[in-house]
Amino acid sequence: MSDFTLDRNVVLPLLIPNPHDFLIVTGLAGPARDIVHLCGPNSSNFYTMAGAMGGAVPMGLGLALAQPDKRVLVCTGDGELMMNVGSLAVVAAMNPLNFGIICVDNGHYGETGNQISHTGLGTDLAVMAAGAGIKQICTVFDESDIGDAADMIKVGNAAFFAHLKVHDGPPANVKRSLDANYTKTAFRKALLGIP
Amino acid sequence: MPFDIPSPPPGDPNWPYEMYKLLKDEGVTQFSYVPDAGLKVMINLSLDDPDVHSIPLTTEEEGVAMAAGAHLGGQKHVLLMQSSGAGNCINMLSLPRIGKFPFLSIVSMRGDFGEGNPWQMPMGKSIQPVLEACEVVCLKIEDSSEVISTVSAAMTMAFQSQESVCVLLSQKMLGIKKF
Numbered sequence: 457m458s459d460f461t462l463d464r465n466v467v468l469p470l471l472i473p474n475p476h477d478f479l480i481v482t483g484l485a486g487p488a489r490d491i492v493h494l495c496g497p498n499s500s501n502f503y504t505m506a507g508a509m510g511g512a513v514p515m516g517l518g519l520a521l522a523q524p525d526k527r528v529l530v531c532t533g534d535g536e537l538m539m540n541v542g543s544l545a546v547v548a549a550m551n552p553l554n555f556g557i558i559c560v561d562n563g564h565y566g567e568t569g570n571q572i573s574h575t576g577l578g579t580d581l582a583v584m585a586a587g588a589g590i591k592q593i594c595t596v597f598d599e600s601d602i603g604d605a606a607d608m609i610k611v612g613n614a615a616f617f618a619h620l621k622v623h624d625g626p627p628a629n630v631k632r633s634l635d636a637n638y639t640k641t642a643f644r645k646a647l648l649g650i651p
Numbered sequence: 652m653p654f655d656i657p658s659p660p661p662g663d664p665n666w667p668y669e670m671y672k673l674l675k676d677e678g679v680t681q682f683s684y685v686p687d688a689g690l691k692v693m694i695n696l697s698l699d700d701p702d703v704h705s706i707p708l709t710t711e712e713e714g715v716a717m718a719a720g721a722h723l724g725g726q727k728h729v730l731l732m733q734s735s736g737a738g739n740c741i742n743m744l745s746l747p748r749i750g751k752f753p754f755l756s757i758v759s760m761r762g763d764f765g766e767g768n769p770w771q772m773p774m775g776k777s778i779q780p781v782l783e784a785c786e787v788v789c790l791k792i793e794d795s796s797e798v799i800s801t802v803s804a805a806m807t808m809a810f811q812s813q814e815s816v817c818v819l820l821s822q823k824m825l826g827i828k829k830f
Binding site for chain 2: 459478479481494503505507508509510511512513514516517518520521522523540542543545546548549556635637639643644648650
């Protein structure tokens with residue numbers, strides 16, 4: 457567990473200094489709060505989930521294919537990604553140039569009592585992403601890794617996977633809407649001009 | 652140059668070509684699938700068509716979430732799957748239900764009319780009540796003459812009324828696999 461050392465609240469703002477340059481889909485729990493905090497709770501460039509576990513990557517992929525001129529990120533946790541890890545192979549098969557995944561891996565199920573997760577027991581999601589066929593992989597295990605990863609997130613020209621290892625401290629304490637329809641409507645109005 | 656939908660080979664049914672054209676005419680640009688013999692023609696049309704995205708899934712629930720993402724970005728998505736795979740979608744159907752995202756799936760039935768593989772029967776018998784318990788509208792087609800009207804109705808309910816809709820293609824129309 458010794459390499460889960462970074463603080464998500466410190467690393468994510470360095471990785472995504474201009475969050476409004478992206479459309480962002482998040483998985484449930486911690487990464488949802490990370491991104492709402494990063495973008496500001498009144499922003500409409502993100503869609504956060506509070507359920508539908510395993511859906512973040514395919515939802516982001518559907519958005520990326522629909523909006524090829526925008527950069528689309530999925531930010532999700534290790535547990536959410538493991539729930540539907542095959543979606544990494546779907547991303548590799550489609551390889552949208554405007555799309556990438558940021559996995560905030562703390563090695564624990566933080567929302568449910570901090571049980572140790574598969575990555576905490578040795579599963580390596582970056583290796584799984586590479587095995588799935590994703591061409592651009594970046595690991596962020598200490599602060600010296602942040603610069604390269606931030607560049608890939610900003611200008612990468614193939615689907616990418618950024619693997620952040622963070623300690624199991626809490627994500628940002630921020631209130632967000634859990635209304636899935638409201639969030640959808642706000643996102644579409646901002647992006648498309650229609651509800 | 653727009654993609655010309657070919658004609659079926661002599662003796663082959665026309666409905667998959669009609670259904671594909673109908674979906675495209677409605678503006679569907681994302682076709683996701685888990686392969687199934689009953690949907691082979693439509694899957695292959697989407698793979699040959701440079702005007703659409705044809706997306707191979709590893710499990711059907713990915714298509715449910717993709718459809719929601721497509722709607723966020725202003726595109727229409729259809730999921731092509733076999734009835735056994737519809738069972739893999741149950742929790743993910745929460746997303747279109749609470750978000751009021753359009754969700755349309757074309758489902759080729761196994762385990763219904765004339766099924767000869769007993770392993771297909773459990774999901775074949777369960778899938779419609781299970782989907783309906785999840786508030787998915789199920790429209791069943793048993794004869795190719797119903798394809799245009801039923802798929803048109805399904806598209807309206809999904810894309811205009813933002814419902815979750817599955818069109819179930821019976822083995823009565825698809826034909827029965829021999830074992």
